[in-house]
Amino acid sequence: MNKVVFAPLSNTYSHITDCLAVADQLADRGCQIHFLASRDKQNFVATQGYPVTPTLELWEGRGEQEVMSWFDDPLWFRDVVVDELRVLQDLRPDLVVGSYRYTTRITCRRLGLPYFSIMGPNMAPTFHRYLGIPRELVDDRAIEVLLRIYRERLENVKTALPAWAWSDLPEMRSLLLGRRTFFHTLSEIEPLDGLDDSYAYVGPLHWQGWRQYSSSSDYFSKANCRVLVFLGSVIASTEALGKLVVALDRPGLESLVVGAAAPEGISPRLHFTPAVDLEVALASCDLAVIHGGLNIFQHCLALGKPCLVIPHQVEQAQNALIGEQLGIARNLLGRGLKGELSAVASGDVIKRLKVFLRYQQEIGKASVDQLATAVEEASVNLEWRARCQSIGSLWQPRFQAHHGAREIAAAIQQQLSGTTR
Numbered sequence: 001m002n003k004v005v006f007a008p009l010s011n012t013y014s015h016i017t018d019c020l021a022v023a024d025q026l027a028d029r030g031c032q033i034h035f036l037a038s039r040d041k042q043n044f045v046a047t048q049g050y051p052v053t054p055t056l057e058l059w060e061g062r063g064e065q066e067v068m069s070w071f072d073d074p075l076w077f078r079d080v081v082v083d084e085l086r087v088l089q090d091l092r093p094d095l096v097v098g099s100y101r102y103t104t105r106i107t108c109r110r111l112g113l114p115y116f117s118i119m120g121p122n123m124a125p126t127f128h129r130y131l132g133i134p135r136e137l138v139d140d141r142a143i144e145v146l147l148r149i150y151r152e153r154l155e156n157v158k159t160a161l162p163a164w165a166w167s168d169l170p171e172m173r174s175l176l177l178g179r180r181t182f183f184h185t186l187s188e189i190e191p192l193d194g195l196d197d198s199y200a201y202v203g204p205l206h207w208q209g210w211r212q213y214s215s216s217s218d219y220f221s222k223a224n225c226r227v228l229v230f231l232g233s234v235i236a237s238t239e240a241l242g243k244l245v246v247a248l249d250r251p252g253l254e255s256l257v258v259g260a261a262a263p264e265g266i267s268p269r270l271h272f273t274p275a276v277d278l279e280v281a282l283a284s285c286d287l288a289v290i291h292g293g294l295n296i297f298q299h300c301l302a303l304g305k306p307c308l309v310i311p312h313q314v315e316q317a318q319n320a321l322i323g324e325q326l327g328i329a330r331n332l333l334g335r336g337l338k339g340e341l342s343a344v345a346s347g348d349v350i351k352r353l354k355v356f357l358r359y360q361q362e363i364g365k366a367s368v369d370q371l372a373t374a375v376e377e378a379s380v381n382l383e384w385r386a387r388c389q390s391i392g393s394l395w396q397p398r399f400q401a402h403h404g405a406r407e408i409a410a411a412i413q414q415q416l417s418g419t420t421r
Contacts, residue, residue: 002416003032005093007084009100010038011059012232014295018118018184019099020048021207025409031416034091036084048209053091056083058102067313070102071153071172078160081106088113094416097408102175106165114415117178118205118408120294121190122318124181125150125173132317147171180415182408185294186398189301189322200411203402204298210277225271226379227255228285230278230296231310245270247371248289253379256281279303286385287378289371292316292323292331301328302399304392306384308332308374328388332374 006023008015016037023033027050035045035052038060045052058070058080071077084107088096098104099118108115122131130138130146150171158166169175180198183190187201229244241260248255249267258281262272278299282288288307290296297319300307309320309331323329378384 001030001032002094003034003091004412004416005034005036005088005091005096007036007055007096007098007101007104009059009098009102010041010057012293013041013044014232014293015099015101016041016045017207017209018205018295019097020045020050020209021205021405022097022118022408022412023050024208025405026412029409029413031413034093036087053087055087056080068149068153071157074157074160077103077157081161081165085110095412097412098176098178100176102172105169105175105178106161109165115178116408116412116415117176117181118184119176119181120185120315121183121192121201122315123173123176124183124192124199125171125177126192126194127173131314132311132321134321180411182404182411184404185298186402188398189298190318200407202404202407203399204295204302205404205408206279207405210275225254225256225284226286227253227289227375228276228281228287229255229257229289230259230276231289231291232259232293232296232312243368243371247368248375250372251376251379253375256285287375289375292319292329294319297323297329298399301326302392302396304328304389304396306330306378306381306388308371308378310371327391330374330378332370 004023004026006019008019010016016035019035023035027033033050035050036055037045037052038057039054042052042054056079058077059066062069062072062076081103084103088107088111093113095114095116096104096108097116097118100123105115105117107113121127128143128147129135130142150173153172154166154169154175177198180200183199183201184203184205185201186203192199227248229248231244241257241263244257245263245266248257248270252269254269254271256271256273256276258273258276260272261274262270278296282299282303282305285305288296288300288305290300290307290309292309292311293316297307297309299305301323305328307323307329309316309323309329311317311320311331311333317331317333320329320331324331
């Protein structure tokens with residue numbers, strides 16, 4: 001029996017559930033499954049019936065979303081790699097699957113293990129744009145500055161490990177690639193040029209485990225909830241939750257907030273649930289307030305639901321930009337940024353970069369008034385809602401043509417068929 005180890009970056013549940021979707025497919029095909037996860041997420045994985053080993057992860061103690069800071073300390077980078085090496089040596093897998101985990105390509109290289117990766121195309125080294133900013137606002141010189149930052153981040157940790165770890169790795173995003181790299185979206189959403197056969201677009205990965213929360217659809221049928229709020233792990237912060245409670249109550253709409261416990265003394269119009277079956281919830285709501293993660297964004301697109309996006313990191317800002325271009329999303333942040341960039345001369349690369357970096361720091365800081373006003377306006381915009389439904393009817397067949405988890409599992413099984421222990 002082949003053993004496959006899944007090593008998702010555990011700073012967010014979506015990376016884990018993407019891997020769970022593929023793991024379920026492989027388990028049905030007779031593979032032995034094992035997971036690596038951070039200590040605060042290991043119980044979640046264990047409840048899905050898979051053995052899990054806790055490991056150190058780069059983000060721990062450095063901010064779940066502050067990716068650049070994960071490369072500040074070479075000794076910490078080394079400690080994470082050494083810990084992962086120890087675990088993989090003990091597990092002796094036939095193949096490892098990672099998702100957004102910057103250390104696993106190195107550990108698999110050291111152990112001679114085939115490594116497959118699941119990620120979004122906007123984190124691939126061939127993506128040469130500023131995330132979340134329209135292409136026409138950033139010139140080639142500004143792009144070169146950004147690429148230099150990616151190279152410098154990798155150089156900063158190279159002292160931590162011997163030369164074997166870094167061969168053929170020109171910059172930090174190269175660490176995310178595998179022998180096969182699977183983009184969990186469609187090429188029509190985020191196309192990249194110059195890809196070889198080691199890359200594949202497979203469409204969204206739908207983990208069926210969320211269906212245990214399908215009873216949360218009662219909120220829509222019984223309480224007539226009209227707004228679904230899904231902001232990922234950010235919702236757990238007191239500041240973000242406090243803003244939401246005030247902002248959502250002002251329009252007087254019944255709303256369901258996913259991922260947080262209900263604070264005391266809140267309006268009876270606000271309902272809370274730890275998790276939700278997104279297909280059920282989105283099919284019932286009129287409007288979604290989201291963080292712009294790729295999974296929830298693609299659900300909104302497939303179901304034709306208008307969404308207000310409050311991005312908390314630049315990849316989510318990129319998805320918000322795509323959503324605006326397609327017509328289903330409105331980014332509550334970044335409009336001032338576009339004006340600032342337009343006012344800066346294209347040749348002033350450093351100034352433009354400073355504007356962009358300040359924008360990164362502002363991501364996730366939408367005000368209460370900004371959110372409440374946007375929800376009020378969107379909730380009564382019947383024309384936008386109808387337009388989004390038409391957009392969804394065009395995109396849903398494209399999504400249905402793919403079964404991402406099954407396609408990845410088939411590729412893994414093909415790799416394993418040529419592997420002997």
